[in-house]
Amino acid sequence: MPDMQEFVPYEETLLYRIRHSAAHVMAQAVREIYPDVRFAIGPPIENGFYYDFDLGRDEAGAQRHFTEEDLEQIEKRMREIIKGKHRFAYKEVSAEEAKKLFTGQPYKIELIEGLERGEVDEYGNEVKTRPVISTYTQDTFEDLCRGPHVEHTGQIPANAFKLLSIAGAYWRGDENNPQLDRLYGTAWEKKEDLDKYIELLEEARKRDHRKLGRDLEIFIFDDEVGPGLPLWLPNGGVLIEQLEAFAKEVEERAGYVRVRTPHLTKEDLFLRSGHLPYYAESMYPPMELEGVRYYVKPMNCPMHHKIFGSKPRSYRDLPLRLAEYGTCYRFERSGELFGLMRVRSMQMNDAHIYCSVEQFEQEFMGVIALYHQYFKVFNIDRYVMRFSTHHRRGLGKKYVNNEDLWVQTEEMVRRVMTNGNVPFVEVPDEAAFYGPKIDVQIWSATGREFTLATNQVDFAQPPRFDLTYVSAEGKDETPLCIHRAPLSTHERMIGFLIEHYAGAFPAWLAPQQVSIIPIADRHLDYTRQVERRLRDAGLRAEVNDSSDRMGNKIRKAQAMKIPYMLVVGDREMEENAVALRMRSGEDRGAIPVEEFVAYATGVVREKQYE
Ligand SMILES: [Zn+2]
Numbered sequence: 001m002p003d004m005q006e007f008v009p010y011e012e013t014l015l016y017r018i019r020h021s022a023a024h025v026m027a028q029a030v031r032e033i034y035p036d037v038r039f040a041i042g043p044p045i046e047n048g049f050y051y052d053f054d055l056g057r058d059e060a061g062a063q064r065h066f067t068e069e070d071l072e073q074i075e076k077r078m079r080e081i082i083k084g085k086h087r088f089a090y091k092e093v094s095a096e097e098a099k100k101l102f103t104g105q106p107y108k109i110e111l112i113e114g115l116e117r118g119e120v121d122e123y124g125n126e127v128k129t130r131p132v133i134s135t136y137t138q139d140t141f142e143d144l145c146r147g148p149h150v151e152h153t154g155q156i157p158a159n160a161f162k163l164l165s166i167a168g169a170y171w172r173g174d175e176n177n178p179q180l181d182r183l184y185g186t187a188w189e190k191k192e193d194l195d196k197y198i199e200l201l202e203e204a205r206k207r208d209h210r211k212l213g214r215d216l217e218i219f220i221f222d223d224e225v226g227p228g229l230p231l232w233l234p235n236g237g238v239l240i241e242q243l244e245a246f247a248k249e250v251e252e253r254a255g256y257v258r259v260r261t262p263h264l265t266k267e268d269l270f271l272r273s274g275h276l277p278y279y280a281e282s283m284y285p286p287m288e289l290e291g292v293r294y295y296v297k298p299m300n301c302p303m304h305h306k307i308f309g310s311k312p313r314s315y316r317d318l319p320l321r322l323a324e325y326g327t328c329y330r331f332e333r334s335g336e337l338f339g340l341m342r343v344r345s346m347q348m349n350d351a352h353i354y355c356s357v358e359q360f361e362q363e364f365m366g367v368i369a370l371y372h373q374y375f376k377v378f379n380i381d382r383y384v385m386r387f388s389t390h391h392r393r394g395l396g397k398k399y400v401n402n403e404d405l406w407v408q409t410e411e412m413v414r415r416v417m418t419n420g421n422v423p424f425v426e427v428p429d430e431a432a433f434y435g436p437k438i439d440v441q442i443w444s445a446t447g448r449e450f451t452l453a454t455n456q457v458d459f460a461q462p463p464r465f466d467l468t469y470v471s472a473e474g475k476d477e478t479p480l481c482i483h484r485a486p487l488s489t490h491e492r493m494i495g496f497l498i499e500h501y502a503g504a505f506p507a508w509l510a511p512q513q514v515s516i517i518p519i520a521d522r523h524l525d526y527t528r529q530v531e532r533r534l535r536d537a538g539l540r541a542e543v544n545d546s547s548d549r550m551g552n553k554i555r556k557a558q559a560m561k562i563p564y565m566l567v568v569g570d571r572e573m574e575e576n577a578v579a580l581r582m583r584s585g586e587d588r589g590a591i592p593v594e595e596f597v598a599y600a601t602g603v604v605r606e607k608q609y610e
């Protein structure tokens with residue numbers, strides 16, 4: 001039996017209610033300390049909650065902000081409110097009543113006006129149906145809110161919540177709006193869960209790819225280049241080259257062929273694919289030359305479709321698997337950018353598989369097998385596939401309007417995954433525009449969750465591009481298209497790998513594999529010979545010939561997480577040997593140079609992790 005889990009929406013869990021209630025209690029505590037605070041929004045989020053506040057200006061006219069001491073005081077007051085076991089009382093109100101209730105609260109008034117017009121909910125998110133306006137009151141604090149909450153404040157575990165940090169956030173995420181103070185907190189059902197989470201946060205902070213990316217000289221961002229556009233330093237260059245070489249090797253073995261496509265394309269192509277106008281918000285605006293509009297591409301698919309359609313195809317050509325590490329550009333709002341995880345330029349481990357309906361199962365399982373192969377090499381042992389399906393109500397708007405094809409395709413994917421014992425959860429109403437989608441969620445060594453890769457089944461694009469092949473019976477048929485990117489983008493994958501390995505990459509990926517350390521100047525010539533020998537064997541080795549003391553050189557190599565350090569003194573020089581130290585600190589003593597070469601090249605070739 002495949003491990004099919006029931007998907008319980010977060011909104012329906014006890015944790016969600018605890019966190020939401022904690023946000024309200026925090027807001028009450030804040031108002032008691034800063035009576036003229038203005039409230040924005042305070043939703044539960046993954047692992048906790050936040051609330052955005054505007055503390056107004058001080059006598060000198062400067063914007064007031066929270067301090068670390070405030071956090072302690074707020075936390076203390078929250079515990080008292082929790083002890084009071086105040087009920088969370090629900091009330092529906094008219095827009096008029098709501099506006100009266102929130103006099104002097106401009107952000108709430110703006111939200112109420114949005115609710116009144118039926119455009120947004122109390123978090124400012126777009127809604128389709130006109131919602132009722134409601135409030136929740138606990139103790140002395142009333143908030144615009146639709147719930148849900150716990151019954152009374154006493155149900156928030158007083159020893160299992162903590163305020164974490166103060167951050168800046170723009171009202172409605174728009175940098176033209178006032179900047180607010182966002183207080184982040186976390187809350188759990190019991191103290192052990194909180195302790196575990198705090199420990200995890202500490203570990204995650206140490207592994208943060210933005211910090212390690214800088215420390216290990218992997219990538220940078222530059223103001224004049226622009227946000228979300230990473231510059232890969234030489235060490236990052238090695239990581240990219242290695243990943244790409246690995247992907248090519250795996251894909252070639254699996255029968256893929258490689259193509260290359262330009263970064264720019266005429267508008268016509270994206271009109272044909274349907275990305276325009278629907279996807280325009282995520283695309284950079286067009287440029288016009290000689291009366292023709294061009295876009296930088298946000299995805300590679302339409303160009304691959306053109307390659308499929310570039311000559312008559314027969315069933316003998318199928319499956320056709322076109323692969324490309326394609327560079328794409330997508331516009332993400334400044335507020336959404338995050339290290340390498342959310343960027344504006346990206347290179348994707350992309351491929352499109354064109355196949356017949358009969359070939360679908362085998363091709364689809366072939367893609368799943370690729371994932372497993374990668375998971376094994378990268379020591380990823382926790383993952384789940386999220387199978388996103390359509391919903392009738394989105395047909396013609398969010399989804400291609402063909403209910404029969406949706407049902408058929410989804411049924412086909414479900415059957416294949418069930419037969420193949422692939423663990424998955426089904427998530428309704430989150431499919432791609434043109435077909436059901438599988439997102440692969442993986443967990444790093446510290447348990448941080450990442451959504452890496454997607455795998456999509458597309459029945460809509462091939463007909464839009466008039467793609468056909470001649471079947472064995474001599475009939476024109478439309479192929480199915482599988483979009484897949486198991487290694488995600490270089491940006492996201494390397495961001496993930498940095499955190500997963502805490503920067504200590506396996507030897508095959510490590511930007512520098514060997515640091516050769518002469519003890520004294522008289523060992524320099526010999527270390528250069530060793531360097532030559534190692535490089536000839538394909539190892540990325542370098543002599544540290546700086547004037548640092550040996551101890552310092554070892555510390556530096558360890559700080560850069562270089563897998564192997566070879567220390568050379570008189571004895572090693574005499575015996576044509578090196579003293580091998582591992583980055584873990586383990587000292588393996590003197591070994592002949594050739595023995596080290598055989599050992600290290602073996603580890604690299606086998607992609608072992610040590
Ligand atoms: Zn609320």
Ligand SMILES: [Zn+2]
Nearest residue numbers: 299300301483
């Ligand atoms: Zn695609």
